[in-house]
Amino acid sequence: MTPPDLAPHPPLLIVLNAGSGSGEAARTRDIIATGCAAVQRDFQIYEVDGPNRLQACAREAVERAREMRGVVVAAGGDGTINAVAQAALNSGCAFGVLPQGTFNYFSRTHGIPPDTGEALQVLLNENPRAVQVGMVNEKVFLVNASLGLYAKLLEDREAFKAQYGRHRWVAFWSGLVTVLRGVRPWYLHMSWHGKQRDIRTQTLFVANNSLQMHQVGLAEADAPEQGQLAAIALKPQSAFAMLGLLARGALGRLGDADSVLSFSFESMSVRPMRGRGRVKVATDGEINWLDMPLDFRVAPQPLWLLRPDVAPELEATRQ
Template sequence: MPAARSPADAPLFIVLNTGSGSQDAGHTREVIERLLGEAGRRHRVLPVQDGRRLPAVAWQAVQEARMQQGIVVAAGGDGTINAVAQAVLGSGLPFGVLPQGTFNYFSREYGIPADTESAVQLLLNGRLRSVQVGRVNDRIFLVNASLGLYPVLLENREDWKRQFGRSRVVALWAGVVTLLRGHRRMTLEMEHAGRLRTLHTSTLFVGNNRLQLEQTGLDGADALDQGRLAALALRPTGRLAMLWLLARGAFGRLGAADEVQSFSFSSLRLSVLRRGRRRSRIKVATDGEVSWMRAPIEFRALPDALSLIVPDDETA
């Protein structure tokens, strides 16, 4: 529930990823600065051309905002928003979002408009709401985290986007091609709720976004309101069956498939076994960004971790 109005005179420190989405970054910055200037709101735009510098620039924005009791804003896609939120977490600072990505699941979940002008107006007039984030090892995720097939799909999708542009159609076809190439199966040794279980799967997907779960027809959206994360695993199956699952997800019916196992948790610890031995490093995707993590992998829900600027009308 909304808790308080966003500070009306706090300066805004905006981390702008100039490589996110299909919009012209120069025009986006011009719109931001014009609207904030007209409103008489103090602000500073920190542009980032190289995505590898996002964490450093986000940390700089947090330090400056701390000194001036300001607000940190992420302008970009879900990956950019994740990087800035990682720096904001634990600082006690308000967090704002100007969506610039392809899917914008995080911003859409909380009614933040995709139109830059409307999103800037929200920064000026919105309210603060505490929202949950997920954490896997030392990284957070706002939308989802995964291991197995899904990180491979994301890497292939980025290759396709570099060649054919950023769009949902390109993302879909990248998924189809990935599934046709085949995939490895994993054996997971998982510990949660005081129980140890072994799971054979091609991918483990952990969701923290109601909108994404509902659009694909997955169970577990209600668990997010209880301070938990929603997980699903795909039982090992063939390529044609995987394509059928992709189609079911596109039509919002993935949760009803027999090949899908779902459960929820507040914390989960796992290892990946290969040929009877535990792997020391595992490839994990967080909000579309893929990285290697040391095993064992630990997931945890962090309720009320961020103070997000959202629309004054909670039905937005």
């Protein structure tokens, strides 16, 4: 694998989602301008000023980065990062992140600081390194993809945040309400590595993020470091039992539960055993309608991310 051919002092083409995080877009612009001016680095900001502008801004930034041999940068939460990564994958561009979201699993896994000024220094001083990308049908996911209960949790979480604000306690409360309401189980046929299995599950979760998996205690946590994804399916159970699983996850012991099926794979096909030709699938927190069957796989090409050589938070979870 050959890294992108960058200019000697590559310009930064930054897609800024003003709606992500605390909404401090002006402060983020000031930090970028001050930091880039200090080292005489060119930059251009593509501000997402509407709900339907993100993909267009991402494509425009990628095209400009290709012309200038620059770096396309996502400044926002996991959804913004996902959209820009979708445009950057296979483009030949290097990719960078200024995390602005609530959980920032992608940036934390790769050692990128949550502070905007510190993250900017990564963009200005680090080299691109290959990072694995997950795919479901033609959609990119960097953290996870899911259907069923987990997708419903994310959908409800966004509705709660729109009403009560983007805070961790809002995410926790919305998740509790969704679990207590429950969802209908899915009947799925899964095939991978020559194996097949029919399951009845409330959620299917496919992970591409070692930090998130280590935190909940899954044996497959290092699958992304080994060129694989991890599938996690939960057997149907009562709301009370589901709350117990959430508690296990919070304590880093989810993998010990008898009601959890998990395994690693490079590619997997999932189809319904009854009905449901199109389904809601969450990719990095964004809800999409996708056609069955769902084909999960590791993308053949990596994303070339500007990141430190060591990710301290991820290393700490392995100790």
